[in-house]
């Protein structure tokens with residue numbers, strides 16, 4: 001079965017006719033393939049729960065155990081942390097029984113790392129998970145075959161400029177009872193990063209179970225801006241889950257028990273920092289919110305219930321050149337937004353943070369005037385645009401649908417290539433490349449590259465029919481500049497359906513093998529991930 005599927009997946013060539021002449025039946029099939037079997041017991045309707053009865057939890061800050069010599073030959077002494085992945089049971093809402101989750105430390109999101117740029121650190125990631133998984137493994141997915149251990153984990157620091165051996169390569173997983181010590185040099189600008197499981201074949205399930213947390217990098221440029229800090233700087237981690245009436249996680253499955261993988265998992269319960277409908281008491285002043293979309297597949301479109309504007313000051317890889325006033329902030333899975341909200345204009349009010357049609361959480365603004373409401377600088381951190389002429393190479397890479405005849409299901413591919421095929425993207429260290437991401441599918445795919453940061457050049461609509469039938473790129477719109485809040489350094493970019501989205505990427509940092517992938521975890525898991533390798537610079 002496994003061999004058959006793999007064989008077919010590998011040998012099924014990209015046949016333009018199949019994707020066009022047969023478009024109608026393909027669509028019909030794709031529709032079927034997206035079917036999700038109804039849960040045995042209907043899922044909990046979160047709207048039956050009382051709102052805003054739990055206060056917003058804040059993750060604990062990690063404390064180092066000891067100091068060790070850095071493994072980079074510098075002789076520098078660096079802190080060593082130890083964090084265990086383990087099973088926990090926590091209440092997601094006052095009126096729900098405790099939910100079984102997997103966590104880094106004792107909470108979901110896990111323990112928070114608060115670090116400084118240029119100050120490296122070691123983290124020992126210990127796998128102390130149980131031997132059995134509690135979510136539905138699909139053994140036909142590459143890397144999750146019946147002969148590999150059920151429970152595996154490996155940790156990746158998303159957005160980290162990390163040496164390859166510490167980057168958490170998906171096949172470098174290890175089993176309960178084992179641990180790995182990774183080195184994070186932190187030689188990068190201040191930004192909100194996050195760490196999460198990346199184990200081949202079950203990463204969507206491990207993250208759904210709760211295996212992720214935040215990692216903040218700070219630096220002097222940011223310090224000098226005097227942004228709201230301490231109790232006025234609040235992380236907000238967004239995720240959606242389906243819950244059973246007994247409060248336990250429910251992960252969707254396909255109607256085929258042999259192949260439970262589903263192409264997307266969307267939950268009805270919206271959690272912020274691991275709580276359903278939490279509230280936060282705030283003073284009438286400026287607050288800084290470090291927001292992460294940690295959902296498997298849901299895109300959030302954040303707004304305040306009174307329509308007030310928020311100031312976005314940073315994106316995935318740090319500060320924007322200047323604050324951007326927005327009524328709506330869109331976040332794809334894996335993306336981050338650094339946002340300042342001025343509550344001084346809303347004394348005594350209650351505001352909801354929303355992503356229609358959902359209410360996510362409530363801010364309760366105090367009544368007493370405060371002496372210092374804080375001030376937001378007009379400019380933040382320059383982000384000089386990279387000249388296109390500095391690129392030594394342009395790669396055209398397609399995002400494709402992948403029809404699997406045997407399983408009658410629809411997966412996604414990068415550049416019509418499966419994970420295990422030889423590496424084709426081999427940029428050279430210290431060179432800059434342009435990647436043209438050609439989206440032939442009907443979905444938006446948030447594409448993430450490990451190790452590097454990049455800038456979005458533009459997006460341009462094209463005729464997908466021409467491309468698929470004649471391999472011809474015919475544009476149907478002028479290039480559209482990225483949104484104002486995408487004008488900073490990014491590590492994850494939304495590639496809209498039927499567009500060529502161009503990014504410019506300086507491959508600065510380390511040589512070695514990394515990955516790039518769609519951050520919709522169900523896509524990533526089913527072949528929408530590829531290795532890439534940074535080659536040593538030519539002498």
Ligand code: C2O
Pocket residue numbers: 156158196198334448450515517519
């Ligand atoms: Cu959040 Cu491979 O990444």
Ligand code: CU
Pocket residue numbers: 156157158159160448449450451
């Ligand atoms: Cu990453």
Ligand code: CU
Pocket residue numbers: 412443444445446518519520523524528
């Ligand atoms: Cu995708």
